[in-house]
Amino acid sequence: MAEEIDYHPMWKDLGMDVEAHDGLLAAVGGMYQDVFLTQENRPKSTEYLDNVVMNIHSGRIKEMVDHKASDGQKVVGSFCLYVPEEIVRAANGIPVGLCSGADWATDKVEEHLPRNTCPLIKSFTGFKLGKVCPYIESSDLVVGENTCDGKKKAYEYFGTQKPMHIMDVPNVKNDGTMANWKAEIRRLAERVEQETGTKITAESLKEAIRVTNDKRRALQRLSATRAADPVPISGRDSLLTVQAAFMDDAERLTGAINAMADECEQRVRDGVGVAPKGTKRILYTGTPMAVPFWKLFSLIEKAGAVIVGEECCTGYRYYKDLVDESGKTVDEMLDAIAERYFNINCAIFTPNPGRIEDVMRLAKELHADGIIDCSLQFCTLYDMESFTLEKAAKEAGIPYMHISTDYSNEDAGQLSTRVEAFVEMI
Amino acid sequence: MAEEIDYHPMWKDLGMDVEAHDGLLAAVGGMYQDVFLTQENRPKSTEYLDNVVMNIHSGRIKEMVDHKASDGQKVVGSFCLYVPEEIVRAANGIPVGLCSGADWATDKVEEHLPRNTCPLIKSFTGFKLGKVCPYIESSDLVVGENTCDGKKKAYEYFGTQKPMHIMDVPNVKNDGTMANWKAEIRRLAERVEQETGTKITAESLKEAIRVTNDKRRALQRLSATRAADPVPISGRDSLLTVQAAFMDDAERLTGAINAMADECEQRVRDGVGVAPKGTKRILYTGTPMAVPFWKLFSLIEKAGAVIVGEECCTGYRYYKDLVDESGKTVDEMLDAIAERYFNINCAIFTPNPGRIEDVMRLAKELHADGIIDCSLQFCTLYDMESFTLEKAAKEAGIPYMHISTDYSNEDAGQLSTRVEAFVEMI
Numbered sequence: 001m002a003e004e005i006d007y008h009p010m011w012k013d014l015g016m017d018v019e020a021h022d023g024l025l026a027a028v029g030g031m032y033q034d035v036f037l038t039q040e041n042r043p044k045s046t047e048y049l050d051n052v053v054m055n056i057h058s059g060r061i062k063e064m065v066d067h068k069a070s071d072g073q074k075v076v077g078s079f080c081l082y083v084p085e086e087i088v089r090a091a092n093g094i095p096v097g098l099c100s101g102a103d104w105a106t107d108k109v110e111e112h113l114p115r116n117t118c119p120l121i122k123s124f125t126g127f128k129l130g131k132v133c134p135y136i137e138s139s140d141l142v143v144g145e146n147t148c149d150g151k152k153k154a155y156e157y158f159g160t161q162k163p164m165h166i167m168d169v170p171n172v173k174n175d176g177t178m179a180n181w182k183a184e185i186r187r188l189a190e191r192v193e194q195e196t197g198t199k200i201t202a203e204s205l206k207e208a209i210r211v212t213n214d215k216r217r218a219l220q221r222l223s224a225t226r227a228a229d230p231v232p233i234s235g236r237d238s239l240l241t242v243q244a245a246f247m248d249d250a251e252r253l254t255g256a257i258n259a260m261a262d263e264c265e266q267r268v269r270d271g272v273g274v275a276p277k278g279t280k281r282i283l284y285t286g287t288p289m290a291v292p293f294w295k296l297f298s299l300i301e302k303a304g305a306v307i308v309g310e311e312c313c314t315g316y317r318y319y320k321d322l323v324d325e326s327g328k329t330v331d332e333m334l335d336a337i338a339e340r341y342f343n344i345n346c347a348i349f350t351p352n353p354g355r356i357e358d359v360m361r362l363a364k365e366l367h368a369d370g371i372i373d374c375s376l377q378f379c380t381l382y383d384m385e386s387f388t389l390e391k392a393a394k395e396a397g398i399p400y401m402h403i404s405t406d407y408s409n410e411d412a413g414q415l416s417t418r419v420e421a422f423v424e425m426i
Numbered sequence: 427m428a429e430e431i432d433y434h435p436m437w438k439d440l441g442m443d444v445e446a447h448d449g450l451l452a453a454v455g456g457m458y459q460d461v462f463l464t465q466e467n468r469p470k471s472t473e474y475l476d477n478v479v480m481n482i483h484s485g486r487i488k489e490m491v492d493h494k495a496s497d498g499q500k501v502v503g504s505f506c507l508y509v510p511e512e513i514v515r516a517a518n519g520i521p522v523g524l525c526s527g528a529d530w531a532t533d534k535v536e537e538h539l540p541r542n543t544c545p546l547i548k549s550f551t552g553f554k555l556g557k558v559c560p561y562i563e564s565s566d567l568v569v570g571e572n573t574c575d576g577k578k579k580a581y582e583y584f585g586t587q588k589p590m591h592i593m594d595v596p597n598v599k600n601d602g603t604m605a606n607w608k609a610e611i612r613r614l615a616e617r618v619e620q621e622t623g624t625k626i627t628a629e630s631l632k633e634a635i636r637v638t639n640d641k642r643r644a645l646q647r648l649s650a651t652r653a654a655d656p657v658p659i660s661g662r663d664s665l666l667t668v669q670a671a672f673m674d675d676a677e678r679l680t681g682a683i684n685a686m687a688d689e690c691e692q693r694v695r696d697g698v699g700v701a702p703k704g705t706k707r708i709l710y711t712g713t714p715m716a717v718p719f720w721k722l723f724s725l726i727e728k729a730g731a732v733i734v735g736e737e738c739c740t741g742y743r744y745y746k747d748l749v750d751e752s753g754k755t756v757d758e759m760l761d762a763i764a765e766r767y768f769n770i771n772c773a774i775f776t777p778n779p780g781r782i783e784d785v786m787r788l789a790k791e792l793h794a795d796g797i798i799d800c801s802l803q804f805c806t807l808y809d810m811e812s813f814t815l816e817k818a819a820k821e822a823g824i825p826y827m828h829i830s831t832d833y834s835n836e837d838a839g840q841l842s843t844r845v846e847a848f849v850e851m852i
Contacts, residue, residue: 114809146597149575152776153810166776168598171572176609177594180602350578350592380806383540384579 007058010065014137021132024104025057028292035298039234041274045263046237048256052244056291060247061134064094068138074196077139079124080147081288081313081344082169084337086323087189089208089250092198096135097246098124098142101290103407105130112157118378119407120290121154128161135247136162141195143188145169147348148381165191171350173342182338189334205333209323211250218257219245219319225264226308227366230273232264235284235307236297237274242314243291275306280423283368285311285359285389286403287376293407296374299416305423308366311359317344320358347381355385356392363398370399370426372419377406399426433484436491440563447558450530451483454718461724465660467700471689472663474682478670482717486673487560490520494564500622503565505550506573507714507739507770508595510763512749513615515634515676518624522561523672524550524568527716529833531556538583544804545833546716547580554587561673562588567621569614571595573774574807591617597776599768608764615760631759635749637676644683645671645745651690652734653792656699658690661710661733662723663700668740669717701732706849709794711737711785711815712829713802719833722800725842731849734792737785743770746784773807781811782818789824796825796852798845803832825852 011018032053067073076088077098085095104126127133144155145167155166167184170177193199225232245253282305300307310316323340327333345354371393375382386402393400401422405411437444458479493499502514503524511521530552553559570581571593581592593610596603615626651658671679708731726733736742749766753759771780797819801808812828819826827848831837
């Protein structure tokens with residue numbers, strides 16, 4: 001079984017640009033080596049993460065393609081935390097997060113989108129136009145969401161390239177918008193059922209909720225260990241657990257994360273850390289970090305600090321809330337799902353006090369020495385909210401730094417200098 | 427009555443920075459001279475517009491301040507077409523558009539908002555922080571709206587500076603969002619009633635609808651004359667009619683616009699134009715143009731073209747639709763208002779085919795030779811939509827140009843060159 005499988009025929013069958021994709025994989029492999037494998041004192045159980053990345057565009061895709069062929073499953077891709085994976089799973093779909101963490105085919109992208117667009121949006125458009133994302137290519141349906149201005153309008157173009165369903169996400173939280181959101185959840189369920197040809201039942205939805213809650217429970221366990229000093233696991237590896245949660249098989253991931261939590265709990269009891277006791281502790285907050293956008297986390301931890309929490313969509317927001325499991329009917333469970341997802345504190349909401357409260361509480365619980373708040377370039381929402389957050393941090397007496405960056409490495413030197421100065425200061 | 431009134435005590439009473447404001451007025455006066463009074467063959471009735479601008483921060487403000495003192499009226503300011511002036515008027519309020527067309531106090535603004543924010547948002551924030559807008563200062567209530575990401579988040583800060591009410595505007599058009607929008611209209615009515623202490627009645631609302639429809643009917647009449655060649659009135663003066671509609675007394679404006687329409691209809695019969703027959707005809711579309719942002723219109727018409735229509739919030743969108751006048755009860759009329767305003771084709775909507783259709787139809791009806799589509803810098807929505815619009819223009823065989831600009835004059839030379847080349851080419 002140790003034979004190397006050649007995945008090129010599969011990628012070709014998916015309609016990918018195989019040559020360009022080889023180049024991408026080599027680059028990601030190099031980055032992974034530099035960012036992850038140079039860490040000392042990693043928990044042994046993080047081997048799982050190495051495997052996830054090794055198989056991210058190959059073995060995992062083959063699994064999905066095989067499921068499509070054998071069980072008639074459909075792949076449903078998305079870009080955002082507001083798309084409930086429980087619904088996809090309950091309708092015999094495979095939910096996956098789509099590639100959006102690196103610049104690709106930028107020239108082509110700028111024929112369809114403004115240059116001044118956030119890198120995440122340009123990235124997923126470029127991955128599609130450049131045909132290098134096997135998740136996009138193997139998706140039978142892509143579910144977009146009206147979150148920020150940029151995404152909602154960019155989906156108008158993306159929808160010309162892939163079959164799409166768009167969920168409308170509210171901007172304010174009140175009874176009227178909750179009613180619309182519950183209707184959107186049902187509209188998604190119908191659309192996914194139509195795509196998969198499989199009706200969601202009370203049994204399948206209950207099971208999907210349990211499976212997804214189990215993922216979140218495992219991630220909560222792991223996260224809790226990071227309150228310890230020394231901290232048992234790095235921010236880089238922790239970020240990767242949630243990135244993996246968007247891509248890997250749910251039950252395999254849950255098992256692996258629980259194993260990591262076991263090992264990290266033991267490390268805490270033994271006083272073993274990935275960084276020495278007393279290392280400066282950073283709480284990250286801001287825009288999501290898609291694979292392979294590891295630049296900022298790498299640079300913060302290489303500056304001698306350790307990241308102890310991520311208040312973002314590729315972190316805490318993914319696992320903080322469970323779906324209530326007491327629902328008996330499909331309707332009750334869909335309502336419970338709507339309520340759980342309505343509780344995500346994205347900067348699209350106005351006002352958005354929940355995020356500020358979460359950041360301040362996490363900073364306290366995880367004993368953070370400072371907060372680093374990052375917005376991807378041209379992200380008006382997080383840029384605007386950084387002023388509110390800075391004020392709250394000041395009032396709480398927690399050192400705070402705001403960073404605006406993109407997927408290029410051009411600012412790496414300058415960012416390192418700023419981060420080093422910040423770590424020195426706190 | 428020819429005595430000059432000294433408005434400085436009034437401005438001081440409003441809490442304004444009188445000295446800085448004198449500087450602003452002098453600058454606007456100079457711009458007006460250069461942009462408007464250098465035009466040849468203007469209709470004589472445009473004298474009204476000269477008076478509007480002459481009184482914009484003085485006589486008109488005094489009128490409003492006097493009304494507040496004598497009739498207990500309240501001034502309700504807003505920044506957007508989605509705030510129904512009918513409701514304000516029916517509750518004994520004076521609806522006004524607030525200053526947002528020039529850079530002001532940028533240093534102070536950037537302590538609270540990101541540098542990469544659209545100039546319109548920075549402008550109204552700067553006018554407030556610099557205390558140079560008598561409309562903002564005399565407003566008892568400011569009504570914001572969740573339209574773009576920038577405005578909705580910037581209002582979180584603006585609301586710390588002025589009493590605010592925020593309307594939530596949908597992003598998609600369907601039955602559910604219409605129901606929410608109707609609820610928002612009622613929420614506004616209640617808030618304004620609370621502010622003015624005056625209950626909206628069927629009589630007052632019917633009258634407010636009529637007064638506002640009369641404004642729009644007058645503007646429609648004037649606009650219709652611009653299909654003629656030679657065109658009787660310039661784009662600059664036409665833009666100013668709608669800018670005035672946000673600030674001047676409704677009935678005075680209606681009378682003056684009807685007089686302009688009379689004169690322009692006569693001009694059309696006489697073959698008299700503001701520019702020679704055969705002058706290249708431009709349809710403007712894009713972001714709104716608040717006073718005194720006349721740069722682009724001036725530069726287009728000085729390049730030898732004439733603007734024959736404005737598909738934007740300070741143009742066609744303001745007057746294209748009337749509120750249905752058949753409603754008998756407050757409830758029926760509020761629904762009619764909601765329906766009328768839901769029909770505005772702002773780029774916040776996804777998808778937004780109505781705008782594309784409007785642009786193409788207007789280009790045809792007004793015999794435009796080319797379309798100039800402008801986005802204020804960092805306006806993701808209009809920037810994104812420009813790609814859709816360009817495609818539609820190409821398919822219709824109409825020359826199209828997209829411009830991104832801000833309130834500074836730094837790009838004036840470069841823009842002139844681009845516009846001249848475009849006018850030459852069409």
